[in-house]
Amino acid sequence: MSPPRRALAELVADLLRLRRGPQNVPYSQALLVRALIPYTLLGSTLAAFAMPVPRAVLYGPTEAALLAALVYASLVARRRPARFVQTLTALLLVGVVFNALSLPLTALARPENGLGLLILALVAWSFTVSVHILRLALDIPVPGSVLVNLGFFFTAYYGLGHLFGLFP
Numbered sequence: 001m002s003p004p005r006r007a008l009a010e011l012v013a014d015l016l017r018l019r020r021g022p023q024n025v026p027y028s029q030a031l032l033v034r035a036l037i038p039y040t041l042l043g044s045t046l047a048a049f050a051m052p053v054p055r056a057v058l059y060g061p062t063e064a065a066l067l068a069a070l071v072y073a074s075l076v077a078r079r080r081p082a083r084f085v086q087t088l089t090a091l092l093l094v095g096v097v098f099n100a101l102s103l104p105l106t107a108l109a110r111p112e113n114g115l116g117l118l119i120l121a122l123v124a125w126s127f128t129v130s131v132h133i134l135r136l137a138l139d140i141p142v143p144g145s146v147l148v149n150l151g152f153f154f155t156a157y158y159g160l161g162h163l164f165g166l167f168p
Contacts, residue, residue, distance in 0.1 A: 021137070035092035041060060066160065067091065072088075075137065083137050105119050
């Protein structure tokens with residue numbers, strides 16, 4: 001593995017273990033785009049388990065755009081918009097890992113095999129990592145970051161759910 005790839009892998013591993021935060025992510029729009037592409041592709045692939053493929057293709061980019069808008073709005077509200085690229089890149093990088101781990105679990109999950117519990121554990125880990133990243137980026141205490149993340153979750157859940165017809 002080349003030194004830049006090794007450094008990126010170590011950064012992502014440290015983000016996942018809560019050892020580093022968005023301030024340790026290089027300010028690089030190129031890295032942001034390189035994280036955005038697999039994030040949106042994996043998001044669309046996961047969405048294909050819940051909706052027709054033509055809609056799922058649009059789901060990934062829409063979800064990524066919503067995440068970017070929510071991150072930017074939160075940073076602007078805290079008067080820290082300069083942290084946008086690093087914060088979004090950090091969330092996208094860990095999101096790629098969580099989505100990649102979720103893909104086989106989602107494909108194989110059945111009520112009788114207990115993989116739903118593994119998916120729930122993965123969601124809890126993902127939420128914890130997001131709380132950590134946003135706590136550092138927004139410079140707020142953990143309870144505030146939990147509330148921000150819950151706001152992100154419910155906005156995405158209901159907004160995307162209604163937009164993509166996941167609710168009757």
